[in-house]
Amino acid sequence: MYLYDEYDKSVVRQRIADFRDATERRLSGVLSEEEFKLVRQMNGVYLQLHAYMLRVAIPYGSLNSRQLHRLAHIARVYDKGYGHFTTRQNIQFNWPQLQQMPDILEELAGVDMHAIQTSGNVIRNITADHFAGATADEVDDPRPIAELIRQWSTLHPEFSFLPRKFKIAVTASAKDRTAVKFHDIGLVLHEDQTSGRGFKVYVGGGLGRTPFVGHKIREFVPEAQLLAYIEAILRTYNELGRRDNAFKARIKILVHEMGADAFGELVEQEFSRIQPMVDDLPTKELERIRQRFITPDFADLSDTDLGLERAKAEDPEFKRWVSRNCSTHKIPGYAIVGVSLKDHGAIPGDITAEAMDQLAELGKLYSHDEIRATHEQNLVLPHVKKRDLYVVWRGLQAAGLATTNLGQASDIISCPGLDYCVLANARSIPIAQAIAQRFADRKREDLVGALKIRISGCINACGHHHAGHIGILGVDRKGEEMYQLSLGGSGAEDAAISQSTGRGFDADGIVDAVDTVVGIYLDHRHEGENFLEAYRRIGPQPFKEALYGTA
Amino acid sequence: MSNLKPQPSQIVTANEIGTGAVVFMTAEGTWTFDVTAACLSETAAESEAMLALAQTSNNRSEVELVCLIAAQRLPDGRPWPVHPREVIRALGPTVRHDLGYQADIKNTSRTLTDVSL
Numbered sequence: 001m002y003l004y005d006e007y008d009k010s011v012v013r014q015r016i017a018d019f020r021d022a023t024e025r026r027l028s029g030v031l032s033e034e035e036f037k038l039v040r041q042m043n044g045v046y047l048q049l050h051a052y053m054l055r056v057a058i059p060y061g062s063l064n065s066r067q068l069h070r071l072a073h074i075a076r077v078y079d080k081g082y083g084h085f086t087t088r089q090n091i092q093f094n095w096p097q098l099q100q101m102p103d104i105l106e107e108l109a110g111v112d113m114h115a116i117q118t119s120g121n122v123i124r125n126i127t128a129d130h131f132a133g134a135t136a137d138e139v140d141d142p143r144p145i146a147e148l149i150r151q152w153s154t155l156h157p158e159f160s161f162l163p164r165k166f167k168i169a170v171t172a173s174a175k176d177r178t179a180v181k182f183h184d185i186g187l188v189l190h191e192d193q194t195s196g197r198g199f200k201v202y203v204g205g206g207l208g209r210t211p212f213v214g215h216k217i218r219e220f221v222p223e224a225q226l227l228a229y230i231e232a233i234l235r236t237y238n239e240l241g242r243r244d245n246a247f248k249a250r251i252k253i254l255v256h257e258m259g260a261d262a263f264g265e266l267v268e269q270e271f272s273r274i275q276p277m278v279d280d281l282p283t284k285e286l287e288r289i290r291q292r293f294i295t296p297d298f299a300d301l302s303d304t305d306l307g308l309e310r311a312k313a314e315d316p317e318f319k320r321w322v323s324r325n326c327s328t329h330k331i332p333g334y335a336i337v338g339v340s341l342k343d344h345g346a347i348p349g350d351i352t353a354e355a356m357d358q359l360a361e362l363g364k365l366y367s368h369d370e371i372r373a374t375h376e377q378n379l380v381l382p383h384v385k386k387r388d389l390y391v392v393w394r395g396l397q398a399a400g401l402a403t404t405n406l407g408q409a410s411d412i413i414s415c416p417g418l419d420y421c422v423l424a425n426a427r428s429i430p431i432a433q434a435i436a437q438r439f440a441d442r443k444r445e446d447l448v449g450a451l452k453i454r455i456s457g458c459i460n461a462c463g464h465h466h467a468g469h470i471g472i473l474g475v476d477r478k479g480e481e482m483y484q485l486s487l488g489g490s491g492a493e494d495a496a497i498s499q500s501t502g503r504g505f506d507a508d509g510i511v512d513a514v515d516t517v518v519g520i521y522l523d524h525r526h527e528g529e530n531f532l533e534a535y536r537r538i539g540p541q542p543f544k545e546a547l548y549g550t551a
Numbered sequence: 552m553s554n555l556k557p558q559p560s561q562i563v564t565a566n567e568i569g570t571g572a573v574v575f576m577t578a579e580g581t582w583t584f585d586v587t588a589a590c591l592s593e594t595a596a597e598s599e600a601m602l603a604l605a606q607t608s609n610n611r612s613e614v615e616l617v618c619l620i621a622a623q624r625l626p627d628g629r630p631w632p633v634h635p636r637e638v639i640r641a642l643g644p645t646v647r648h649d650l651g652y653q654a655d656i657k658n659t660s661r662t663l664t665d666v667s668l
Contacts, residue, residue, distance in 0.1 A: 027569065029612045032615075033615040033616065049636075050571070050573055050651055052570070095650070097570050098568065098569055098571070418635070418639055419645055419647075420644055427645065427646075429644075433646070476635075479633070479634050480635070
């Protein structure tokens with residue numbers, strides 16, 4: 001975990017004081033909503049369908065137990081007893097009152113958290129691999145770099161009025177758990193024997209109404225020059241990105257219209273101009289940040305734990321949970337524990353204050369005081385000793401957090417949709433719930449295997465429907481909620497945009513349509529082939545015929 | 552849909568500044584969480600007059616995003632929003648009936664088919 005220093009703390013405190021002042025002026029009528037809007041957005045406050053919503057950043061998805069307890073406290077005292085984990089490593093509170101907002105921000109500041117730049121046309125929360133620092137398949141922990149970018153981009157005067165919002169993700173693993181190619185800038189840390197450590201840089205990826213897979217504009221930017229390179233990208237975008245049309249203002253449109261090569265050339269020109277001026281500084285700063293990251297004091301353990309093996313042999317439920325929810329840790333004798341927030345029929349990403357408290361305690365006792373939020377609206381205990389897995393599992397069971405559906409059909413990403421969101425055209429959550437219920441039969445869900453279903457309630461695509469193996473987009477057709485189906489997307493290293501199957505379905509019809517599509521997959525799949533692999537082999541036609549007939 | 556021009560059969564809605572909660576204007580120009588207690592216009596002129604009242608009411612400083620939305624008259628004479636989005640605004644999240652500022656209103660119908668799934 002990164003520890004704030006006095007400078008970090010004072011920045012956040014000053015910001016809250018400013019916001020408290022603005023809020024008081026808004027409540028007394030001195031500021032109009034129009035005047036207040038920019039200020040509240042810069043502090044993560046939205047006005048949603050039924051109430052204000054506060055979006056709190058969880059930089060690179062990392063939380064300690066104190067922070068998670070504090071989020072639980074906020075949910076209990078200022079909200080309605082729950083929080084909602086989003087698709088970009090944030091947590092949202094759906095019911096806070098405006099006058100209490102500065103107090104909530106004070107509560108957050110007390111545990112080194114904030115809501116700065118979780119809204120508005122600025123650089124948003126920096127996301128990273130939720131297995132960072134734990135997985136065996138990474139070059140190094142990408143979070144110090146993510147923190148460096150966070151500090152550099154926080155309240156950056158030049159980039160506080162970008163043409164549109166700007167999202168950056170960082171990973172250090174070839175296996176992409178961050179949807180890196182669907183970000184405005186996606187960074188992949190890798191090591192080269194001759195050049196040393198540096199980043200592959202993707203730009204112009206994104207979902208929304210015009211989805212694009214990001215373009216690689218640099219194979220290798222040395223670590224020490226990364227900030228200068230990112231600055232060059234942002235300067236180029238800030239100058240040339242469209243401001244006349246919000247729908248065409250994201251960097252992906254600029255990159256698409258001028259071509260990735262031409263854009264990359266402009267970035268290189270700017271980079272060569274500014275790089276000499278900022279050289280070396282980031283290296284020192286990165287070293288300072290690294291020193292403020294607490295690295296877990298891992299024990300020296302055997303990778304095989306006899307107690308664990310015995311418990312697995314005696315308790316098939318536990319054995320199943322271990323095989324479904326635990327991933328390989330880089331340290332022998334440890335495991336990464338996945339925690340699903342998608343119990344069949346639950347609201348994806350929602351968690352009660354009580355469950356947050358229980359998970360925080362488990363994290364404190366058994367995971368080196370770390371908990372992670374994933375962009376798939378789940379949580380992770382990243383550093384659990386194998387010999388503690390049984391106790392952790394029992395604790396998760398008691399908290400209602402031991403669901404074994406990670407990566408399966410009912411582990412659905414869903415935006416809040418028309419139940420909460422002022423932009424939505426149709427509801428997403430009830431569709432996710434209905435589909436998950438269809439897979440409540442564990443045998444069937446296991447039979448289907450790895451499957452990523454993603455649902456968005458409008459074209460802005462917060463539910464990542466373009467990146468789903470099965471994607472669903474809610475639309476409003478003359479006052480009726482309708483749902484379009486698309487297939488074959490991926491948000492992983494093999495990123496792809498799902499393709500529409502054809503005409504849409506009503507709310508009941510879309511649930512049946514997913515069933516139909518899954519049935520076709522089961523009929524056609526080869527031994528060991530998952531949904532996406534089968535789709536890529538056989539193409540959309542068999543699915544379309546089953547959905548719409550051959551006529 | 553919100554921000555309609557004055558037409559027959561409309562009600563005035565807004566959001567409370569302090570909470571963001573959805574409210575509707577009564578015939579007296581006060582604001583209520585209960586959509587069925589809203590004032591429903593019969594003519595475009597009435598809609599226009601309602602909007603003017605909303606903009607100038609004593610409670611104007613308590614609300615924002617004041618606008619007209621289409622509504623119908625239920626068989627019992629009370630108003631009800633036409634568009635699903637406005638029905639959800641009036642009732643709170645359909646996936647959590649226990650939430651929302653309207654959750655306490657006993658006489659609000661929650662059985663309309665257009666929000667059930």
